[in-house]
Amino acid sequence: xxxxxxxxxxxxxxxxEFLCEAQQTLLDILRDELMLSGTKEGCGTGxxxxxxxxxxxxxxxxxxxxxxxxxxxxxxxIEGMAKGDQLHPLQRNFLELNGLQCGICTPGxxxxxxxxxxxxxxxxETEIRYWLAGNLCRCTGYDKIIRxxxxxxxxxxxxxS
Amino acid sequence: MEGVRYEAPDTLQAAVALLAxxxxxxxxxxxxxxxxxxxxxxxxxxxxxxDIKKIRETREIAGENGGFRIGAAVPAMEIVEHAAFSKAWxxxxxxxxxxxxxxxxxxxxxGGNVCNASPAADxxxxxxxxxxxxxxIGPNGMRDVPVEQLPVGPGKTSLAKGEIVVSFFLPARPAxxxxxxxxxxxxxxxxxxxxxxxxxxxxxxxGTCTAARVALGAVAPTVLxxxxxxxxxxxxxxxxxxxxxxxxxxxAACRPIDDKxxxxxxxxxVAGVLARRTAQQALERARKSR
Numbered sequence: 001x002x003x004x005x006x007x008x009x010x011x012x013x014x015x016x017e018f019l020c021e022a023q024q025t026l027l028d029i030l031r032d033e034l035m036l037s038g039t040k041e042g043c044g045t046g047x048x049x050x051x052x053x054x055x056x057x058x059x060x061x062x063x064x065x066x067x068x069x070x071x072x073x074x075x076x077x078i079e080g081m082a083k084g085d086q087l088h089p090l091q092r093n094f095l096e097l098n099g100l101q102c103g104i105c106t107p108g109x110x111x112x113x114x115x116x117x118x119x120x121x122x123x124x125e126t127e128i129r130y131w132l133a134g135n136l137c138r139c140t141g142y143d144k145i146i147r148x149x150x151x152x153x154x155x156x157x158x159x160x161s
Numbered sequence: 162m163e164g165v166r167y168e169a170p171d172t173l174q175a176a177v178a179l180l181a182x183x184x185x186x187x188x189x190x191x192x193x194x195x196x197x198x199x200x201x202x203x204x205x206x207x208x209x210x211x212d213i214k215k216i217r218e219t220r221e222i223a224g225e226n227g228g229f230r231i232g233a234a235v236p237a238m239e240i241v242e243h244a245a246f247s248k249a250w251x252x253x254x255x256x257x258x259x260x261x262x263x264x265x266x267x268x269x270x271x272g273g274n275v276c277n278a279s280p281a282a283d284x285x286x287x288x289x290x291x292x293x294x295x296x297x298i299g300p301n302g303m304r305d306v307p308v309e310q311l312p313v314g315p316g317k318t319s320l321a322k323g324e325i326v327v328s329f330f331l332p333a334r335p336a337x338x339x340x341x342x343x344x345x346x347x348x349x350x351x352x353x354x355x356x357x358x359x360x361x362x363x364x365x366x367x368g369t370c371t372a373a374r375v376a377l378g379a380v381a382p383t384v385l386x387x388x389x390x391x392x393x394x395x396x397x398x399x400x401x402x403x404x405x406x407x408x409x410x411x412x413a414a415c416r417p418i419d420d421k422x423x424x425x426x427x428x429x430x431v432a433g434v435l436a437r438r439t440a441q442q443a444l445e446r447a448r449k450s451r
Contacts, residue, residue: 002164022167022210023200045198047351049264058238058267064197065268066190068167069212112263133350134262 005068011036012080020067027051027062030077038078040104042136049135052108053077059115061134078107081114089159090114090152099148101139109135113149121157125150165200169212173219173298173327176211181300181323183209189325191219191234192268194261195277218327219272222246227333233272233295233326237284238263240271250331251446252340252359256287259344262351272326278312281354281379285312287342289376289386290359293331299324309376312383338363339446343439344378345431347422354379355423358411358435360443362394368448370394375407375436380415380428387414390436399444407440408433 004019011034018033027044030036030053042050044063051062054076081088090110093099100106109132116123116131123131128149129142137145167190170176180187185208188196199205213219219234222243229246237260240246240253247254260269260283274284275295288308295311297304300323308329311318320326340361346352357378365371375390389410397403412433417425 003166005167022165025197025201044201046194046261046265049262052264058236059264060267061264063201064192064194064265066167066193066197066210069169069190069193069214115263130350131263134264 005071007068007071009070009072010074012076018067022066022068024067025063026053026055026065026067026070026075029067030062030075036077036079038107040107042104042108047136048105048108049112049132050105050108052111052135054111054115059112076111078110081110088114088152089155090117090149093152093155094145094148097144097148097151099140099144100137105135105137105139109137109145113152116149117153117156121153121160123149123153165207166209167212168209169215171215171217173216173325176213176216176325177298177300177323179209179211180325185209187211189213189276191270191273192236194265194269195273213325216327219325221328225330229331230296231271231329231331233275233328234270235272237261237266237269237271237274241266249334250287250291250340252342252361252443253284253287253291253293253331255342256284256357256359259283259342259354271329275308275311275329276318276320276326278314278316278318278383280312280315280382280384281357282384283342283344283354283357283378285384286357286359286376286378287340287361288329288331289384290340290342290361290374291331292361292374293329295329296327297324298327303327305330309384309386314382334450335363336451337365337368337447338372339443339450341439341442341446343435343442345435353422356380356428356431356435358432358439360394360436360440362440362443362447364444364447368398370397370399370403375411375440377411377414377432377436380417380432382416385414387411390414394440399440404437404440408437411436 040050042048046061046064187209188207190212219232342359344354344357362373373391373394393406417428
């Protein structure tokens with residue numbers, strides 16, 4: 001019988017509790033225990049960024065965080081991005097501009113792009129490409145992803161002014 | 162099967178006691194970007210994980226005697242975003258900036274980059290050139306050692322059982338002193354150094370180099386501190402002849418392997434070219450610093 005740890009954390013604003021083994025990653029728990037399967041597993045070794053989430057305001061690969069480490073933490077996943085039926089401007093622009101094909105990398109890219117725009121509402125193309133360098137997409141060739149982020153950034157800046 | 166035991170003590174003493182008392186394999190957990198991958202790929206199956214991030218001394222960047230003390234568990238992103246540290250030690254920050262993606266930098270710690278003991282670790286040549294001193298605590302108390310004495314081979318450190326790297330001290334800077342780190346990779350991002358070079362130097366008011374340290378990464382089983390390369394710069398104004406001697410000394414110090422990133426001959430050649438470029442960048446920065 002493996003040792004289990006009891007963890008209490010906030011996920012997308014809701015307090016939640018789970019039991020985990022020490023070696024289980026946050027990605028395992030999000031997908032298999034909390035049934036939040038929007039976060040995808042790509043490589044499982046921190047190379048691809050598909051499992052990107054925010055933990056305590058920091059963008060991380062959830063495959064490289066142990067669930068037990070998140071005790072008392074604040075976790076934000078793709079499931080928290082839309083407000084009810086209203087998509088986030090990034091989500092809407094990715095749909096409208098075809099910033100995805102198979103979609104596996106998309107949740108991670110949306111989380112990463114949102115973190116970028118929170119720090120820098122008007123990034124250059126180069127800044128976007130460097131910020132998203134840890135998010136691999138094997139379908140689009142990135143161009144539509146970059147254009148979707150730029151369009152969302154513009155829309156969000158205009159909404160604010 | 163008991164499974165992995167996870168502990169997150171909030172004092173150094175408690176962490177040392179846990180590690181010193183462990184019977185099976187134990188690992189220190191800071192950012193986890195190496196150890197979790199090793200666990201996931203069954204390279205290591207620890208019985209005990211000691212998370213050191215709740216220990217204050219490992220998580221702070223603090224001023225000390227005009228220099229800085231950086232906690233070993235401070236993630237790369239916090240170092241990159243620390244304005245005063247970036248101004249004082251831009252070369253160390255050059256290295257830290259190259260540790261993986263933004264996601265990886267949000268977790269990966271400077272202590273982990275040193276203790277993972279990769280010959281290609283990007284922050285290590287810059288820390289060695291900076292003269293950084295690691296503070297280590299263990300069952301026999303505290304000791305301070307130069308960073309270059311920590312890695313002893315790929316994946317191996319000089320730490321004894323129960324010992325933890327707590328922090329790194331980087332000394333105060335005189336005027337007209339600066340550093341730089343450059344690495345060569347086929348891609349601009351998300352790659353592992355073929356060669357890395359760090360140069361740390363100080364100039365007098367007339368622009369003559371009075372002190373220098375040069376370190377090379379990815380060209381030997383450990384990061385190398387190359388005295389001959391530093392001696393080529395000291396007493397000069399980094400004119401072409403001095404830079405030629407630097408390049409020759411850097412290439413001569415290399416003991417590289419052939420691998421998919423480059424042949425021995427290629428690494429030896431690139432080390433000289435990169436040493437020259439890095440010294441010129443450090444020189445430019447030193448001229449501007451006060």
